Amino acid sequence: MDLHLPDAFLAWAEGEAPEFTRTTSGDRQGTAPHWPSPSEDTPSRPAFDDLLDGIAGWGPVRTPAGTFHLVPARLERDLRLISRWMNDPAAAAFWELSGPPSVTEDHIRAQLAADGRSLPCVGVLDGRPMSYWEVYRADLDPLARFYPARPHDTGLHLLLGEVPDRGRGLGGLLLRAVADLVLARRPSCARVIAEPDIRNTPSIAAFLTAGFRFAAEVDLPGKTGALMVRERSLLHVL
Secondary structure (H helix, E strand, O other): OOOOOOHHHHHHHOOOOOOOEEEOOOOOOOOEEEOOOOOOOHHHOOOOHHHHOOHHHOOOEEEOOEEEEEEEOOHHHHHHHHHHHHOOHHHHHHHOOOOOHHHHHHHHHHHHOOOOOEEEEEEEEOOEEEEEEEEEEHHHOHHHHOOOOOOOOEEEEEEEOOHHHOOOOHHHHHHHHHHHHHHHHOOOOOEEEEOOEOOOHHHHHHHHHOOOEEEEEEEEOOEEEEEEEEEHHHOOOO
């Protein structure tokens, strides 16, 4: 019998082996990822992880699409896969990180070497790495100069890595799950922020589906952004 594994999983696994095992507890299909505890996963975390309230320890969440987990990125494990995603034409048009892996490496390494105000992550759905995320303190980011920032505003960037995952509502579903997770794990945060390119209509539609509202157009260096906001006060309304 021939066993064919998804390309994304093979690319991810050719680096450091993913740190999970399968267990029979708690999953409706009899299997569920078991992730390392925050103390076991210390190489993934920046020194000042408290700026984002310890994303490495947030754990997985259930979504209608499956069990989803934000895993802090590790260059030795994830670079090849993320770089491949960035070279997809649809991603390259807005992320501008196409080219050799060193381009993506410089982008990720700059975040990992900083004070923890921005953390790159791999989104893992039912054990499958399938998206790239950046969770960042919008109030401490240069973005704060271009909109009326509030303390602890938290920003999101998302790239769905695999073409089959796009165009079927998965982006909006995961954005809602992650925004809810941010608000649940960061009690000091009242708003989740995003600023997709105003030309990126699929991304804007995904944020609207996820309960974000369009607040304004903002002129940012290199693009006009659509300021999208999901507020804690409207969490159970939108």
